[in-house]
Amino acid sequence: xxxxxxxxxxxxxxxxxxxxxxxxxxxxxxxxxxxxxxxxxxxxxxxxxxxxxxxxxxxxxxxxxxxxxxxxxxxxxxxxxxxxxxxxxxxxxxxxxxxxxxxxxxxxxxxxxxxxxxxxxxxxxxxxxxxxxxxxxxxxxxxxxxxxxxxxxxxxxxxxxxxxxxxxxxxxxxxxxxxxxxxxxxxxxxxxxxxxxxxxxxxxxxxxxxxxxxxxxxxxxxxxxxxxxxxxxxxxxxxxxxxxxxxxxxxxxxxxxxxxxxxxxxxxxxxxxxxxxxxxxxxxxxxxxxxxxxxxxxxxxxxxxxxxxxxxxxxxxxxxxxxxxxxxxxxxxxxxxxxxxxxxxxxxxxxxxxxxxxxxxxxxxxxxxxxxxxxxxxxxxxxxxxxxxxxxxxxxxxxxxxxxxxxxxxxxxxxxxxxxxxxxxx
Amino acid sequence: xxxxxxxxxxxxxxxxxxxxxxxxxxxxxxxxxxxxxxxxxxxxxxxxxxxxxxxxxxxxxxxxxxxxxxxxxxxxxxxxxxxxxxxxxxxxxxxxxxxxxxxxxxxxxxxx
Numbered sequence: 225x226x227x228x229x230x231x232x233x234x235x236x237x238x239x240x241x242x243x244x245x246x247x248x249x250x251x252x253x254x255x256x257x258x259x260x261x262x263x264x265x266x267x268x269x270x271x272x273x274x275x276x277x278x279x280x281x282x283x284x285x286x287x288x289x290x291x292x293x294x295x296x297x298x299x300x301x302x303x304x305x306x307x308x309x310x311x312x313x314x315x316x317x318x319x320x321x322x323x324x325x326x327x328x329x330x331x332x333x334x335x336x337x338x339x340x341x342x343x344x345x346x347x348x349x350x351x352x353x354x355x356x357x358x359x360x361x362x363x364x365x366x367x368x369x370x371x372x373x374x375x376x377x378x379x380x381x382x383x384x385x386x387x388x389x390x391x392x393x394x395x396x397x398x399x400x401x402x403x404x405x406x407x408x409x410x411x412x413x414x415x416x417x418x419x420x421x422x423x424x425x426x427x428x429x430x431x432x433x434x435x436x437x438x439x440x441x442x443x444x445x446x447x448x449x450x451x452x453x454x455x456x457x458x459x460x461x462x463x464x465x466x467x468x469x470x471x472x473x474x475x476x477x478x479x480x481x482x483x484x485x486x487x488x489x490x491x492x493x494x495x496x497x498x499x500x501x502x503x504x505x506x507x508x509x510x511x512x513x514x515x516x517x518x519x520x521x522x523x524x525x526x527x528x529x530x531x532x533x534x535x536x537x538x539x540x541x542x543x544x545x546x547x548x549x550x551x552x553x554x555x556x557x558x559x560x561x562x563x564x565x566x567x568x569x570x571x572x573x574x575x576x577x578x579x580x581x582x583x584x585x586x587x588x589x590x591x592x593x594x595x596x597x598x599x600x601x602x603x604x605x606x607x608x609x610x611x612x613x614x615x616x617x618x619x620x621x622x623x624x625x626x627x628x629x630x631x632x633x634x635x636x637x638x639x640x641x642x643x644x645x646x647x648x649x650x
Numbered sequence: 651x652x653x654x655x656x657x658x659x660x661x662x663x664x665x666x667x668x669x670x671x672x673x674x675x676x677x678x679x680x681x682x683x684x685x686x687x688x689x690x691x692x693x694x695x696x697x698x699x700x701x702x703x704x705x706x707x708x709x710x711x712x713x714x715x716x717x718x719x720x721x722x723x724x725x726x727x728x729x730x731x732x733x734x735x736x737x738x739x740x741x742x743x744x745x746x747x748x749x750x751x752x753x754x755x756x757x758x759x760x761x762x
Contacts, residue, residue, distance in 0.1 A: 533741035
């Protein structure tokens, strides 16, 4: 983008307007001088003129016309960077003019120029309603005008550049968020006798939580939930990498090919943890993550699971009892610091299982008190009789209500499954 | 970050005076730990008696500090309250870091 050097001068005195022109647009002003320098060589004055900044000036003689000029500049997308406005003019005065100009173009930099002592900067700020107005006393000298013009046009251009960068960043983030969304389950897995529901609320546009449900073969599903340390772009990029590694088809963590039929082997959860721990050492991204990983046998309801310092999944039995799935190890990336363990449970008809990230239990209200595990399980229990989908919804509502709408400090993720039928007679 | 340090023999006692050990101070703490370890301190007691809360990013710094030492020394934790203990249990770090009720107990143990 080329620099905006457009400045509007609003002053009823033609002599003053000429003075502005001589200072800020010396080429157009001093034809005679320019010719002189061509005739007589490099006179000090001509040299001075060549070194000076050149601005595109609009010289206007009263407030109303000034406002119209700003309006026109906005409609042609050629806004002014700055305005020098005389305070005392026939018609509306400088302060009023400034106020109306800012209503049209809030980004323009404005200098009020006045010879009159009755207008203090405070008086002007009171009329205009903004404190970022500049104030220059007449008679001004050339240097003052030059400095104001340079500083204010530079500031205008920097601000615009920053605005554009900000916009690009936001667009990038939105695009990244869409990519991240595409790594979450897109449709509910269509599995006989099992039902799934989830909620995901990132605390920024993109976040460090990721989860998914994949089919490993006819009778096994893989479920995982990952929470990468930190937030924002770096954490989100690690989630992308991890979710790719955890694809059953192309990743190499969940399944391996074998020579004999069926030519694949499902990797047990504890070995999935070991592989991840190897694949994602702390030093690789300077990030670590926690995970719960489980394999659900949809014929028998068997769940084999392991975890890495992730909030422990909870199993709610149809009978009303509940328990935590405690087996696992420490954070991924520690390099065998603590051995991983694997657990096994069965999900019977009417049983539910929930996976979640610490964003729920560590959600803090205004008094810095955590929502906490107990409240979380209480909510799950309270809404036990509603559909799985509704239960998830109610729990998230309860979390938000607890903080009376305080923005989550961390991503909030909840994934639940329920066995709705197909129980073999034991 | 508010911190107090003293040395007893070969043991460095780092007392954290913050109530919340979280991401806000984790980076300061990281620099401090790296500095102390690079200065040759390998027997370290972290006195967490003042801490009411620790999050995983802070724990991460403690663990990475331990990795800096590798097998040349030890970091132990003293005075951890219930909340901090819970995090250590959840992350199975209670198996990695020896815990003591107070700094004096830790120092006595490390000195031997």
